[in-house]
Amino acid sequence: MNARKKRRLYFVLALLIAGAGGAALVIAALKDNVLYFYSPSDVAAKHIHPGTAFRIGGLVAAGSLQHGNGADIAFTVTDGRANVPVKYQGVLPALFREGQGVVAMGALDASGTFDATQILAKHDERYMPPGVVDALKRSGRWKEGGT
Amino acid sequence: MTAEIGQLALTLALALASVMAVSGIAGARVTAGISRRIASSAAGGMLVFIVLAFGTLVYAAIVSDFSVLNIANNSSLAKPMLYKITGVWGNHEGSMLLWVLVLALYTAAIAFAQRGSERLTSAALGVQGLLAVAFLVFILFTSNPFLRIDPPPFDGAGLNPLLQDLGLAVHPPTLYIGYVGLSASFAYAAAALITREVDASWARAARPFMLAAWIALTVGITLGSWWAYYELGWGGFWFWDPVENASLMPWLVATALLHSALATERTGAFRTWTLLLSIAAFSLSLIGTFLVRSGVLTSVHAFANDPERGTFILIMLVLAIGGALALFAWRAPSLETGSAFEPVSRETALLINNVLLVGAVATVFLGTLYPLFLDAFTGTKISVGPPFFAITFVPIFVALLIALPFGPRLMWRKAAFREALRSLFPALGIAAIVAVGVCFVVKSHLLAAIGLFALAAWVIAASLLDIVRRPVRTAAGFAVALAHAGLGVTLMGVAGTTLWRAETLSLLGPGETARVGPYTLTMGRVERADGPNYAAIRADIHVGDGDRTIATLTPAKRVYPTEQQETAETAIRTTGVSDLYLALGDERGKGRFIVRAYYNPLAPFIWFGGAIMAMGGCASLWGRVRARSVRNAIDAVPAE
Numbered sequence: 001m002n003a004r005k006k007r008r009l010y011f012v013l014a015l016l017i018a019g020a021g022g023a024a025l026v027i028a029a030l031k032d033n034v035l036y037f038y039s040p041s042d043v044a045a046k047h048i049h050p051g052t053a054f055r056i057g058g059l060v061a062a063g064s065l066q067h068g069n070g071a072d073i074a075f076t077v078t079d080g081r082a083n084v085p086v087k088y089q090g091v092l093p094a095l096f097r098e099g100q101g102v103v104a105m106g107a108l109d110a111s112g113t114f115d116a117t118q119i120l121a122k123h124d125e126r127y128m129p130p131g132v133v134d135a136l137k138r139s140g141r142w143k144e145g146g147t
Numbered sequence: 148m149t150a151e152i153g154q155l156a157l158t159l160a161l162a163l164a165s166v167m168a169v170s171g172i173a174g175a176r177v178t179a180g181i182s183r184r185i186a187s188s189a190a191g192g193m194l195v196f197i198v199l200a201f202g203t204l205v206y207a208a209i210v211s212d213f214s215v216l217n218i219a220n221n222s223s224l225a226k227p228m229l230y231k232i233t234g235v236w237g238n239h240e241g242s243m244l245l246w247v248l249v250l251a252l253y254t255a256a257i258a259f260a261q262r263g264s265e266r267l268t269s270a271a272l273g274v275q276g277l278l279a280v281a282f283l284v285f286i287l288f289t290s291n292p293f294l295r296i297d298p299p300p301f302d303g304a305g306l307n308p309l310l311q312d313l314g315l316a317v318h319p320p321t322l323y324i325g326y327v328g329l330s331a332s333f334a335y336a337a338a339a340l341i342t343r344e345v346d347a348s349w350a351r352a353a354r355p356f357m358l359a360a361w362i363a364l365t366v367g368i369t370l371g372s373w374w375a376y377y378e379l380g381w382g383g384f385w386f387w388d389p390v391e392n393a394s395l396m397p398w399l400v401a402t403a404l405l406h407s408a409l410a411t412e413r414t415g416a417f418r419t420w421t422l423l424l425s426i427a428a429f430s431l432s433l434i435g436t437f438l439v440r441s442g443v444l445t446s447v448h449a450f451a452n453d454p455e456r457g458t459f460i461l462i463m464l465v466l467a468i469g470g471a472l473a474l475f476a477w478r479a480p481s482l483e484t485g486s487a488f489e490p491v492s493r494e495t496a497l498l499i500n501n502v503l504l505v506g507a508v509a510t511v512f513l514g515t516l517y518p519l520f521l522d523a524f525t526g527t528k529i530s531v532g533p534p535f536f537a538i539t540f541v542p543i544f545v546a547l548l549i550a551l552p553f554g555p556r557l558m559w560r561k562a563a564f565r566e567a568l569r570s571l572f573p574a575l576g577i578a579a580i581v582a583v584g585v586c587f588v589v590k591s592h593l594l595a596a597i598g599l600f601a602l603a604a605w606v607i608a609a610s611l612l613d614i615v616r617r618p619v620r621t622a623a624g625f626a627v628a629l630a631h632a633g634l635g636v637t638l639m640g641v642a643g644t645t646l647w648r649a650e651t652l653s654l655l656g657p658g659e660t661a662r663v664g665p666y667t668l669t670m671g672r673v674e675r676a677d678g679p680n681y682a683a684i685r686a687d688i689h690v691g692d693g694d695r696t697i698a699t700l701t702p703a704k705r706v707y708p709t710e711q712q713e714t715a716e717t718a719i720r721t722t723g724v725s726d727l728y729l730a731l732g733d734e735r736g737k738g739r740f741i742v743r744a745y746y747n748p749l750a751p752f753i754w755f756g757g758a759i760m761a762m763g764g765c766a767s768l769w770g771r772v773r774a775r776s777v778r779n780a781i782d783a784v785p786a787e
Binding site for chain 2: 029
């Protein structure tokens with residue numbers, strides 16, 4: 001085997017090992033670290049185990065926002081068909097208000113309340129998270145060109 | 148009238164770009180001297196007209212000409228002058244115009260510098276011409292910034308307040324200089340495939356452009372991360388947001404490219420691989436642009452949500468990447484290969500560097516695009532968050548950093564590993580001392596802290612040793628040491644902030660206190676602090692360290708009535724070694740506000756490290772330009 005072929009072989013071997021290692025890492029990582037996005041209807045239909053992290057998107061139900069002690073708040077996320085109660089401790093993003101779209105990250109607790117660890121910031125008035133739009137379309141609550 | 152001048156200038160630039168594309172590629176033939184001269188002149192002319200078009204749009208923004216749709220949509224009378232100007236590239240149309248402006252600048256630089264052979268330069272200009280045609284057509288037909296509106300509104304709709312910031316004035320242009328700079332090395336790679344001239348002089352010709360692009364990407368990403376840190380109010384420096392990843396991927400490939408091109412330049416190794424990386428680096432820039440500009444991703448960066456534009460960029464993407472790869476597949480097998488090297492050599496070190504960097508790119512690529520594919524094919528919506536990148540990207544980078552100090556110490560072609568290891572003993576010693584020191588200082592996350600800080604010390608110490616002990620001090624050696632040390636400094640910042648960040652969330656009324664890290668926070672006065680185009684509430688928060696009050700910080704939150712939006716104006720007190728970071732939240736109950744406070748140890752190091760890396764790049768670029776002018780002056784045979 002001449003030097004050039006030998007070098008090529010090393011190169012290919014190195015790439016293969018790196019590729020296989022990388023693929024193994026990535027597959028292992030993807031399996032455990034994706035967050036699914038569910039609408040309140042999905043939450044009602046699927047049986048999601050308490051403690052499994054996911055994202056929920058919908059509208060903040062009118063009249064549902066309650067302030068508790070300190071920085072605690074509670075509200076209900078709705079897509080018109082199903083409601084999910086949400087509790088959260090922290091700063092609310094700009095333009096969080098009743099009747100507006102919201103995306104929250106967290107998990108259900110034993111009582112079926114969504115314990116949010118993060119309420120995702122909304123960047124402007126016109127912007128609606130695409131997941132929320134889909135959820136509203138499916139439940140027939142989406143008004144084209146609305147808000 | 149001004150908008151029509153801009154429109155005309157863009158059209159003329161398109162005509163010149165077409166001329167340049169045709170004559171440049173024709174100039175790759177030996178006998179076509181006239182074509183080469185035409186291509187060079189066209190490059191100059193295109194720059195003039197694009198500068199004119201860009202200047203026209205800036206002028207329309209300055210005088211608030213709301214009869215131009217783009218200005219009416221994105222500016223307003225109340226906006227401060229600085230943001231009227233920077234807002235020009237704060238929207239889709241304007242930012243695409245900035246993109247072609249930078250492309251025209253690089254093209255003119257290629258034509259002016261005439262690095263490499265005449266045929267190579269000409270073919271590179273031809274490829275740049277093709278890219279310019281594609282982007283100018285895109286602007287003129289889907290994203291024209293000069294469209295009129297009749298009747299003009301009395302006031303404009305304003306600019307996203309998050310973007311009304313000095314960081315925005317600098318961040319996008321810098322990133323564009325990086326993204327588009329990679330088009331120059333892409334053009335040189337395609338030119339090399341066309342002319343079959345892939346040798347040391349090719350690598351020397353393309354390198355300054357790779358370096359310029361890499362420096363700009365480094366600065367752009369650093370600034371972007373800093374902007375997200377102080378403007379978004381979440382206290383984080385990197386969110387693995389798809390848009391951030393879109394800028395990280397070209398940077399990683401450009402880093403790999405700089406290293407592999409070094410081998411191509413010195414020994415002729417990795418020729419075809421270097422070409423492939425040049426193509427990949429710019430392809431990832433284009434993919435980044437597609438992701439950000441097409442509205443596929445929704446984030447603060449996504450200006451446009453227009454399927455027509457997305458489709459256009461996608462077609463452009465497929466043509467550019469597909470065309471370049473087809474050319475590569477056709478020509479690469481017939482290229483000469485470089486000289487051989489031993490398993491222990493500088494080349495092998497660079498190979499390991501490349502394999503790891505490309506592996507890192509692959510993980511980021513998958514984590515960024517997998518959710519998009521899954522949504523497109525199955526409709527399932529998922530997101531891939533920081534934990535994914537923590538267990539894929541981080542181990543690869545740790546391996547890279549462990550191996551890094553060996554690279555500069557190994558000889559080309561054949562090296563002695565023991566010798567390199569022996570010369571690194573002082574660095575190992577320093578890493579060990581740091582590891583022991585960490586044990587005494589640190590109270591939590593001990594194992595991770597020992598590992599990460601010893602690793603950082605290992606990289607920094609080895610780089611400093613390189614400067615001190617090198618027999619001949621060259622600009623190139625200094626540049627390498629700086630860039631590598633910068634990476635170590637950034638690692639310290641990332642490790643410190645990630646391991647020991649303290650966060651407190653409290654509801655504070657006047658006189659009430661909270662603790663964060665070593666500091667006591669006491670709420671003072673809360674008052675209105677309105678600005679020219681926003682209403683704001685500002686809180687005085689007194690910071691105590693022990694019994695003394697050491698500072699008063701004033702975080703604020705603003706409401707922009709024109710844009711109907713709120714922003715948090717964070718207050719950051721830095722000691723250079725740690726940051727105290729305050730953000731004012733919403734009012735709960737009478738006169739009590741939520742205050743979010745972070746204590747971020749070593750956070751400033753993240754950006755210091757980025758700056759040091761960029762300085763390393765600048766030192767290398769400067770060394771090359773100087774070396775070239777010296778060579779020109781004595782008119783000597785280029786010798787290494």
